[in-house]
Amino acid sequence: MLWWRIPEAAFLLSVCACVTLAYEDDIEIQYTDYYNEITDGETPAPTPSSTPCNSPDLTKWDKIFSMMENSQMRENMLLQYVDDIVKVEMGTLRGELRRFIAEYERSCGAAVETAGRRMVLQLENHLRETLELLKLSDLTSAVGNFNHMEAQIQQLLSAEHTQTSRLAKLESSCLSSRSAGAGFGLNGKNGLHLQEVTPGEVALDEVLAAMKAVKAELDEELKSSRQRRLPAGCEMALLFPVRSRRIYTAVIPDVPLSLSAFTVCMWVKPTSVFNKTVLFSYGHRRNPSEIQLLLAQTSAVFTVGEEASQVEARSVVSPGQWIHLCGAWSSEQGLATLWVGGKKMASNPGMAKGHSLPEGGSLQLGQERNGCCPLSPTSGSGVAGFEGSFDPKxxxxxxxxxVNMWDTVLSEEEISQLAAQRGQGCQQRGSVVAWGVTEIVPHGGAQFIY
Structure with missing residues (x-):
């Protein structure tokens, strides 16, 4: 029995020895791997170690949300920083603009006001001189001196335009800086407000209003002067002051009026128009209305041979306005044409075809011979007895x-040149009646004006 115990004891001793050796080797390894340089005599305090977090792994959605939160926070911080910078810079800019405006506003406004007043005074002086000339001159002298007056008015208008342009440039140069900073005042949520209207701007508006009033008055005066001016370069005109049976003008043609074609043209400015107002009339005892160019209310009428056959242009006449009329007729074609202002307004292809104007008649302006003309050698007119045969209506x-008359039918181009109000139509003379050359005899109160 004892011998059986001896091997068991030997086995246990060997096992213990092996365990002891294994423990010593482990301690040496740990000492070699975790060697700490600790001086003798110092006992470091143990460092508590936190228990590792045993939270589960983050999902991809958790990571995305975390990134978004971080991005939003950084954006808010950046916006706050930019807002602070803008506020500081805007405050600085506002202060600079206010100092600039305070420094230059008074001088600029005073310059604009002074220049404006000086220009207004100059324009008023020119206008006063022109109006004095117009008031002191009567109708005849106004017509004679119109070219000089018109030149003065044109110079005045040119000066007004020049001063307006200079004033606009001055306004732009003085107010451009203020308009650039007009909206940088901080006020309210938006931080914007408009600058108040300065005295310089008020003065500028007053100057512009005065200049506009002067220009309107000049336009009216120029319009009135043009109405007094004779058209087409004519230097004289016949004046029929009132409607009367004794006021007319007799024309004695250079050649007999035995014509088979003709063109008659004239400029007229009626004071008033009625049912029938005669401008040009040629006739004899058998037919006192061989040729008639007349007005009927606002219409122009042209007749040849018989009064029943006529050419009419409606709504072409305005009292107090110059108008150019031409009537042309050809016996071969029987075509009568009426021109108003250089434009063909009406025609009749069947008027007095084959007819020929008889000679020996009488030609009048402003009246017509009505037939029953008792001869009176002492009547005092170019054609005896005419005063008694005229109708004041x-x-x-x-x-x-x-007033001109040709023995041919003029072309459209020729009539257009005659009708140019600012042209030189009066320089063209007719072959039968030539204005300024043919003998024209005023009667009654009719007279030439220049």
Whole structure:
């Protein structure tokens, strides 16, 4: 029995020895791997170690949300920083602009106001001189001096335009800086407000209003002067002051009026128009209405041979306005045409075809011969007894100029040149009646004006 125990004891001793050796080797390894340089005599305090977090792994959605939160926070911080910078810079800019405006506003406004007042005074002086000339001149002298007056008015208008342009440039140069900073004052949520109107701007508005009033007055005066001016370069005109049976003008043609074609043209400015107002009339005892150019209310009428056969242009006449009329007729074609203002307004292809104007008749302006004409050598007119045969209801009242008559039918281009109000139509003379050359005798109160 004892011998059986001896091997068991030996086995246990060997096992213990092996365990002891294994423990010593483990301690040496741990000492070699975790060697700490600790001086003798110092006992370091143990460092508590936190228990590792045993939280589960983050999902991809958790990571995305975390990134978004971080991004939003950084954006808010950046916006706050930018807002602070803008506020500081805007405050600085506002202060600079206010100092600039305070420094230059008074000098600029005073310059604009002074220049504006000086220009207004100059324009008022020119206008006063022109109006004095117009008031001191009567109708005849006004017509004679119109070119000089018109030149003065044109100079005045040119000066007004020049001063307006200079004032606009001055306004732009003085107010451009203020307009650049007009909206940088901080006020309210948006931080913007408009600058108040300065005294310089008020003065500028007053100057512009005064200049506009002067321009309107000049336009009215120029319009009135043009109405007094004779058209087409004419230097004289016939004036029929009132409607009367004694006021007319006799025309003595250079050649007999035995014609198979003709064109008659004239400028007229009626004072008033009625049912029938005679402008040009040629006739004899058998037919006092061989040729008639007349007005009927606002219409122009042209007849040849018989009054029943006529050419009419409606709504072409305005009292107080110059108008150019031409009537043309050809016996071969029997075509009569009426022109108003250089434009063909009406025609009649069947008027007095094959007819020929008889000679020996009488030609009048502003009246017509009505047939029963008792001869009276002492009547005092170019054609005896005419005063007693005129009808005052047919008489013309107004002005007439540029009366010409040709023995041919003029072309459209030639009539257009005659009708140019600012042209030189009066320089063209007719072959039968030539304005300024043919003898024209006024009677009664009719007279030439220049």
């Amino acid at each position: 047919l008489a013309f009242a107004g002005k007439m100029t540029g």
